[in-house]
Amino acid sequence: MPEVRPAGDGRLILDDERLEEVLELTQGAFLPCYQCGVCTATCPWGEVRPEPLSVRRIVRAAQLGAHPEAAALWQCTGCALCQSRCPKGVEIVRGLWGLRRAAFRRRQTPPELERLLWGTLEDGNPWGGAPRERARWARDLEVPRAGPGREVLLYVGCAVSYDPRLQRLARAACRLLEAAGVRYGILGEAETCCGDSVMAAGEDAYLEELIQGNIQAFREAGAETVVAISPHCLHMFREVYPRHGAEFEALHVTQLLARLLHQGELRFGSPEGGAVTYHDPCFLGRWAGEYGAPRELLEAAGFSLREMAACEAEAPCCGGGGGRMWLETDPGERLADHRVEEARETGAAALATSCPYCIQNFEDAAGAGEPLPVVDVLEAAARAL
């Protein structure tokens, strides 16, 4: 095999075998690219770092079959702002994830991500929480378990199951579903990671195993609709699982609740007052195309909305996707700091969003300066029941 050098040292040494591997793993995603560079100019990292992430260069290297710089591959949060503006409709993130798989095969995955892989393998969640504690958040609630007659499966997700702060989202979701009379259930201790972070790490063999295990568990539970609290899980269920044989309907919990609102099943007895601003999570907004449901819930719960200048399809990223929750970002370069600043400028009393990672990153950022409460739409809505 000829010598292969990474792009970035001024030379590109081309390699036919590598080109074929890249074509296979990216499924030809980069072929339509004509190198205009809108992606690089769009990437939110350019706002916070002296050098933007050169998405264009990664794509060019891949088109030629040269090695991209591994570190750059894991800088991407998968926010998809670049591909939403790409004039050629290149599926940039899907292609990038393919390049991560190639890098994983060469052991170029950042060592920090190893832990999430072991955690998921051993404990069923990337944080290494004990499997028997997965439903601890529900210990003093009577949350029904999935089974016959309960076609709606509430998929809680790893972060919400284990983080004491985020567990409030699960509790709020249960209150709302109960109030609307939904016959839902959870898998409890039997729930396993959806594989979002495993995919981000580039480990495709184990991902396949995880996905098949989950598809079978959902089928055995009789689930026709799987409702996710995290948009990252939703993205897996909507975009990835169907390619592996899944046939269930996947919804975000705000989508189901908005549907119930329209049907008159969900009513708010004590609407709250006050102005909030809403941040569109990348994986609910751009990826799932859902901008309306969380806003409808907030308004029905009595809040008035004050939009940030960049919202809906233009909303920037909090920095938490694509495995970035496991990779450190230097202070001063954190996307969440900027977004929280934009939220403050609206004068809203709180920053609402509907993604566990956004909540964690924003609370982290908001804790540093002027206090700005960060709430999930579920928490805000449950208070108005």
Place this chain on the structure above:
Amino acid sequence: METQAGRALPVSLEILGAGRRIADELGTPLTALLLGAQLEEAAQEAIWHGADTVLAVEHPRLASYRTALHTAAAARLLLREQPAVVLLGATPNGRDLAGRLAVRVRAGLTADAVRLNLSQGRLAAYKSGFGGGILAAILAHTPIQMATVRPGVFPVPARDPQRRGRLRRVRIDLSGESDGARLLEEEQADEQEGPLKAERIVVVGRGAMGQLAPLRRLAGLLEAALGATRPVCDAGLLPRSFQIGTTGLTVRPRLLVAVGVSGAMHFMSGAEESETLVAINVDPQAPIFDQADFGLVGDAARMLPALLDALGEAVGARRSAA
């Protein structure tokens, strides 16, 4: 026995206590083996702590720990003396030496034992596995039976300055031995090492950022390393290499004292394998109390001085008793 700057490490005194009991049951003398450059003080302490005989090998090339040289010297003595049981402290150096030595003298070796007793005249060394979930008794069927012993498990035996024993200085020719390494510089590990491998850790959380000085003292008294949560490293109070959690280190100390730490998942994912978790937090609702073995609710700024006084007295009393 392992020494540092001529003094025996605490774990070396601890294994004298464990060894004394086994030797008495077997009806054999207890011998302390010392390898180093200046061993007078450590040899005396070994006898006062229970050794019948001290074998002291003084050699300038043994002044600091060198795997090959210490192995060569110890192997020669063990093969000559043929002890039934050999114990070492499960320190980094002790574990390094024990593995090679066991192969050299054809001994069965149990690493990191937490309990020792005799079973039909043979050494049963107990080792915990799966995060303490199981305890396995391991017997070696070799003439020499070896174990490394986890530091801090056995008490340091009472020191008796009236105790008499025999000091045998042994000369060993190391001229034919090479360790293929050259010592360039020796550096004492200090807190800059970070908390990764520490047995005890004091973690500074966001709620205790103003308490760095007393927390350093607390770490000193507990012989603990300092660790930090992400906001503390963000603020530049401690280096990033001290950060515990999702984007930092995963630690497995025997004791972790978390001060001003709320207990969010991103911290706990790096700390939940701590054997004993003590939490100090002003907020009784803080999730850390769900995970902690011991919890103190209160303002660290007000609690630390009292805690330091009490600990200082206890440590002082223990040291003067020793």
